[in-house]
Amino acid sequence: MATEHMLRMGDGKRVFLTKEQILADLKEGMADAVDLGSIPELSGNELDKLLEIITMPARMVGVEPGKEVPVTHDISTIRLDGDQGNSGVGIPSSRLVGCMMHERAFGADSMELGHIDYSYKPVKPVVAQEMQAMEVCQQNMIIPLLYGAMPNMGLYYTPDGPFENPGDLMKAFKITEAQESMEHAAKHLTRDIVWIMQRMMSAGADGVNFDTIGAAGDGDLYASLHAIESLRKQYPDIYIEAGMAGELVLGLHGEMAYDGVTLAGLWPHQQAPLVAKAGANLFGPVVNTNTSKSFAWNLGRAVTFIKAAVKASPIPCHVNMGMGVGGIPMLETPTIDAVSRASKAMVEIAGVDGI
Numbered sequence: 001m002a003t004e005h006m007l008r009m010g011d012g013k014r015v016f017l018t019k020e021q022i023l024a025d026l027k028e029g030m031a032d033a034v035d036l037g038s039i040p041e042l043s044g045n046e047l048d049k050l051l052e053i054i055t056m057p058a059r060m061v062g063v064e065p066g067k068e069v070p071v072t073h074d075i076s077t078i079r080l081d082g083d084q085g086n087s088g089v090g091i092p093s094s095r096l097v098g099c100m101m102h103e104r105a106f107g108a109d110s111m112e113l114g115h116i117d118y119s120y121k122p123v124k125p126v127v128a129q130e131m132q133a134m135e136v137c138q139q140n141m142i143i144p145l146l147y148g149a150m151p152n153m154g155l156y157y158t159p160d161g162p163f164e165n166p167g168d169l170m171k172a173f174k175i176t177e178a179q180e181s182m183e184h185a186a187k188h189l190t191r192d193i194v195w196i197m198q199r200m201m202s203a204g205a206d207g208v209n210f211d212t213i214g215a216a217g218d219g220d221l222y223a224s225l226h227a228i229e230s231l232r233k234q235y236p237d238i239y240i241e242a243g244m245a246g247e248l249v250l251g252l253h254g255e256m257a258y259d260g261v262t263l264a265g266l267w268p269h270q271q272a273p274l275v276a277k278a279g280a281n282l283f284g285p286v287v288n289t290n291t292s293k294s295f296a297w298n299l300g301r302a303v304t305f306i307k308a309a310v311k312a313s314p315i316p317c318h319v320n321m322g323m324g325v326g327g328i329p330m331l332e333t334p335t336i337d338a339v340s341r342a343s344k345a346m347v348e349i350a351g352v353d354g355i
Contacts, residue, residue: 002018002019002020003018003019004016004017004018005017005018005019005022005054005055006337007022007054007294007295007296007337007338008294008295008329008335008337008338009291009292009293009294009295009329010289010290010291010292010293010294010295010297010298010329010330011291011292011329011330011331012329012330012331012334012335012338015294017294017296019051019055022051022054022055022294022296023047023051023296025293025294025296025297025300026047026050026051026054026296026297026299026300027047027300028297028300029293029296029297029298029299029300029301029302029304030042030047030300030301030303030304032301033287033300033301033302033304033305033308034304036267037267037268037269037304037305037308039267039269039304039305039308040308041304042300042303042304042307042349046303046349047300049345049348049349050296050299050300050303050345050349053341053344053345053348054295054296054299054341056341059336059337060336060337060340061340061341061344062340062344063343063344063347063348064348067347067348069347069352069353069354069355070109070110070318070353070354071108071109071110071318071354071355072109072110072209072241072282072284072318072354072355073102073108073110073111073112074112074114074148074209074211074243075087075114075118075148075211076095076098076099076111076112076114076118076148077093077095077097077098077099077102077113077114078114078116078118080093080098080101081093081095081098082116084332084333085332087322087323087332087333095113095133095137096133096136096137096140099111099113099137099140099141099145100137100140100141103141103142103143108143109143109354110143110144110145110146111141111143111144111145111146112145112146112147112148112209113130113133113134113137113145113146113147113148113205114147114148114149115130115149118148118149118150118211119149119150119151119152119155120149120150120151120152120189120192120193120196121152121155121156121161121189121192122155123149123196124192124195124196127196127199127200130147130196130199130200130203131199131200131202131203132203134147134200134203134204134205135203135204138203138204138205144206144207144239145205145206146205146206146207146208146209146239146241147196147197147200147205147207147208147209148208148209148210148211148241149196149209149211150210150211150212150215151189151193151210151212151213151215151216151220151223151224151227152212152215152216152220153182153185153186153189153215153216153217153219153220153223154215154216156184156185156188156189157181157185161185162188163181163184163185163188164177164181165181166178166179166181166182166252166253169181178253179253179254179255182217182219182252182253182256183219183253183256185219185223186219186220186222186223186226186256187223189220189223189224189227190224190226190227190230193210193223193224193227193231194227194230194231194234197227197231197238198234201235201238206239207238207239207240207241207281208231208238208239208240208241209241209243210224210227210228210240210241210242210243210280211243212243212244212245213242213243213244213245214244214245214246214249214250215245215246216252217249217250217251217252217253217264218249218250218251218252218253218254218256218263218264219252219253219256220245221256221258221263221271222253222256222258222263224242225258225274225275225278226258226278228240228242228275228278228279228280229278229279231279232278232279233279239281239282240279240280240281240282241280241281241282241284241318242275242278242280242282242283242284243283243284243286243318244268244271244284244285244286244320245286246286246288247267247268247285247286247287247288247305248265248266248267249263249264249265249271250264251263251264251265252264258274258277258278259274259277261274267305268285268286268287268305268306268308268309269305269308269309269311269312269313270312271283271285271309272285272309272312272313272314272315272317273312273313273314275313275315276313276314276315280315281315281316282316282317282318282354283309283313283315283316283317283318284317284318284319284320285305285306285309285313285317285319285320286319286320286325286326287301287302287305287306287319287325287326287327288324288325289302289324289325289326289327289328289329289330291324291329291330295327295329295338295341295342298327298328298329299327299341299342299345301327302325302326302327302342302346303327303345303346303349303350306319306326306346306350306352307349307350307351310350310351310352310353311351316353316354317352317353317354318352318353318354318355319346319350319352319354319355321339321342321343321346321355322334326342326343326346327342327345327346328342343355
């Protein structure tokens with residue numbers, strides 16, 4: 001009887017597959033990425049390495065000595081004091097304590113401060129409080145501390161914002177009006193991000209993290225790229241992280257462009273050069289997890305996409321690795337067997353600069 005190895009489905013369910021089945025899934029996932037992105041396949045040696053990583057007997061694995069990479073963080077201290085539905089663990093603690101714990105207890109290479117609502121728009125009414133929190137944290141920490149939030153352009157549409165919801169307009173076949181609403185929202189989003197970061201920089205922030213760019217489609221990416229460009233001009237030494245929301249830029253507008261490139265439909269290896277052009281220091285590519293496929297299928301697909309993105313990117317790539325991205329199963333607390341194997345594969349095969 002063939003030996004079966006324990007791994008996960010994309011939803012975290014434990015399954016047992018033979019080496020032959022795992023290799024078949026790796027190849028199938030890789031082929032999907034190659035087909036969608038028009039990118040190169042992994043080599044035979046790289047597939048063998050992936051198979052070796054997945055079938056390692058240890059519950060948790062790590063990179064080879066000398067191949068360690070830095071880690072960056074998003075969602076700030078919400079992973080500690082937030083609720084479990086938001087990836088937190090519900091530990092009552094201040095943001096200062098949370099940031100210091102990441103530095104002194106968890107060994108974080110960098111950290112970010114973020115608002116509990118974690119989008120730029122809700123920060124506006126409480127920006128003075130955020131400035132004070134940033135100043136106090138900086139006085140107690142050594143590692144770089146960025147300010148982070150999601151662009152989240154959806155907050156600019158009714159009922160939460162001033163502009164009519166493009167989804168409602170499109171349902172009424174008002175396509176031009178929907179596009180105009182997105183364009184107005186994008187301008188306001190860019191303005192708000194720049195305004196907030198001007199104040200956070202005055203309070204001592206080391207930089208900014210754009211978390212989940214493109215969650216509201218191509219307009220969201222358009223606004224973020226222009227905000228990055230503006231901040232780079234105003235603050236030549238600011239450190240800018242640009243992390244994506246998904247693998248593919250959704251074309252809700254369909255005609256928005258940056259530097260002459262239409263944003264709708266871009267894959268990670270096509271997003272990276274634009275993010276660098278805008279002025280970011282770091283690109284966070286994303287590959288989404290398919291919950292109905294195996295961990296091997298998802299990892300083969302993710303590594304193929306990210307390897308191409310790393311090659312195309314003029315700036316370092318810190319791949320997004322968490323629940324539902326980077327080959328990792330989609331559940332609130334991803335299992336260490338999947339997280340460690342996916343991370344090792346991204347470093348040793350895809351060649352990422354960090355996680």
